[in-house]
Amino acid sequence: MRLKKDQKAQAILQAAIKMFAEKGYHQTKITEIADTANVAHGTVYTYFKNKEDLLYNMISKLWQELSLTLEEISNNANLDPLQKVQKMVDAVFDVFTSDSRLGLVVIKEHNQLRKKGMDASVGEYEHLLNSFSHTFEQGVAEGFFDPTIDPDTFLHFVFGGLSQLIHRWANDPRSLNIQKVKEQSKYFVQQSLIKG
Amino acid sequence: MRLKKDQKAQAILQAAIKMFAEKGYHQTKITEIADTANVAHGTVYTYFKNKEDLLYNMISKLWQELSLTLEEISNNANLDPLQKVQKMVDAVFDVFTSDSRLGLVVIKEHNQLRKKGMDASVGEYEHLLNSFSHTFEQGVAEGFFDPTIDPDTFLHFVFGGLSQLIHRWANDPRSLNIQKVKEQSKYFVQQSLIKG
């Protein structure tokens, strides 16, 4: 029973991801999500508070996943700071491209939540920032990274860059070779970080 | 008469920029724009076809401006490729921060048009891409830039990074020192481009 319940919620969430990615949040009707999930539209409200809650759920899910992964990387004693940063970039790509539609939704509609002060990512984002900052400081202390770089600025810059690339790719996967893009991105990051 | 007409259209456009930046496209009512511009809501339709046309106008205006500036930089024979790229980054910051609200709208709502195939920027964006690609190739030929870099990927990456930073700043100007951010951005770009 418990399992079944989750399955239906999952089906609805997946349907919402699909539709939000294809048509955008505002252009997607609850009815379309319900149809895609093969349930009555009233059922959506059994599992989710409202339309925005669907968005909240999928976005925070991805953020949590990413935040957790970055933390693990940050705490991995077997990696040097540069390796950690490289792995972090990999992780961002992996999370966003594992479900390209979900990634697209997060990138496209994240502002939607921000406006309403429902920003689920605030907490997760700080978490993520901390993981990176920690790694960056470690890198500076160990003489790997350029100490004149502001980690906050750098993080936003890189995150923006990766988002843009992933967004392009998700919209038209054939226009970009995602593996090459990933390698190039890691290279940009490395070049920017290491001491000139 | 002609001047007056343009003035009213400008007032409405400015009001729309203000409201779209503050509340987002979908959350802004035509009535609010009209109120802000001190005209009756019907007047909006005297100057603009519909709500989306307002967005189209402001976005394409900024894109055109940027596209033109980048082309000029690209064609400036007095600058070496690295200087050109630095100036291009400056130009992006300048355009997007000259009217922080307009910049915010463009970054936030650009997808809105993309969906409808009204993407005014497609043409301008290609133009912009060409200006950069040209400069990049020149830089490679003259031995300044790393030839393994894909200019397309790099451009998207940098553009994404800059967008993200500007977006953060425009939402809360006190959270970031825009001049420092600009300098840092140029540094990242330079580090990524020049031969390791």
Next chain:
Amino acid sequence: MRLKKDQKAQAILQAAIKMFAEKGYHQTKITEIADTANVAHGTVYTYFKNKEDLLYNMISKLWQELSLTLEEISNNANLDPLQKVQKMVDAVFDVFTSDSRLGLVVIKEHNQLRKKGMDASVGEYEHLLNSFSHTFEQGVAEGFFDPTIDPDTFLHFVFGGLSQLIHRWANDPRSLNIQKVKEQSKYFVQQSLIKG
């Protein structure tokens, strides 16, 4: 459930007939129809695509009814051609006066649909025409009717005449004795048809 559903649709349709007859199609607001039917205005759109669809439904319903009746008369072997025509006139009166308001709407607003190419009646009208033409030809063949009459012209003439009378009556039932009008009409038709 099925029954209930139809009942509500019927209530809305009846309300629309009432309002369209009283105020005309363009002067009637959806809200008025909904109020008259004691439902929320949104409910109208649960059962009908839009305002025009309401008109379409009521008009095509009456046309179908009439078309069917005329066909039955036409095929009735127990009647001679003149009797058939007389019965046809009766049928027109009966259909249009059974719900005087519906009749009024059909006569008043039929053009509304015609403009949009939604003319449901085109098919039914041809059907009706055929029933009459068939009867007319039979009448000519059997020597009852004047062969110099063009059945098409005659049909339009009679239909126009009946419409006008019914229209007058429906607008102000006390101004005309509908039974007398019916008898007179049948007399005109008979006089026009039979051989001079």
Next chain:
Amino acid sequence: MRLKKDQKAQAILQAAIKMFAEKGYHQTKITEIADTANVAHGTVYTYFKNKEDLLYNMISKLWQELSLTLEEISNNANLDPLQKVQKMVDAVFDVFTSDSRLGLVVIKEHNQLRKKGMDASVGEYEHLLNSFSHTFEQGVAEGFFDPTIDPDTFLHFVFGGLSQLIHRWANDPRSLNIQKVKEQSKYFVQQSLIKG
């Protein structure tokens, strides 16, 4: 100056007739009429009180013309009652088909005015009715016409029949031979009127 003024009013009225006939009253915008008449749309209000006044003008104009003609026929001592009626039918056809578009407007949009109690035709229609009634009574008195006929009913019947035929013809002039239709109509009228 006086002439010029009338010319402009005429141009606007003609434009309105054209547009109302083509698109119907509600579907025609003042701007379209003004464009067709090659004046600014504000100018329409210099010559006509409002949109409905345009309709009123064209309709009452035609009614007056017809009313006058019928009166002349009615008073013509050189014609017997049957000849008068025949001429009256001719007159109806002539008036309505002289400007087929105006005829169409009158037939299509006459109700529009009736609703608002602006029925310009009330006076003229009574006039017209009187002309016919007078002729009919003369015909009965002189033994030409069937005294059991109610002239009111007959008039409405005939007027409806003629309207319908003219309407069909005006909408698609090639579908009906108007001269034949006229002759047939006169025949129907004659057959209905004369003593069985």
Next chain:
DNA sequence: TATGAATGAGGATTCATTCAT
């Protein structure tokens, strides 16, 4: 008189959400 920018009343339609079954 002529113009056309400005007005704003007016109304159709959508769709997220509720709730009786």
Next chain:
DNA sequence: AATGAATGAATCCTCATTCAT
């Protein structure tokens, strides 16, 4: 839990009419 009929707030856009120039 599941359904989907019912709701009505929300808002865009139209266009007849006015009036300052």
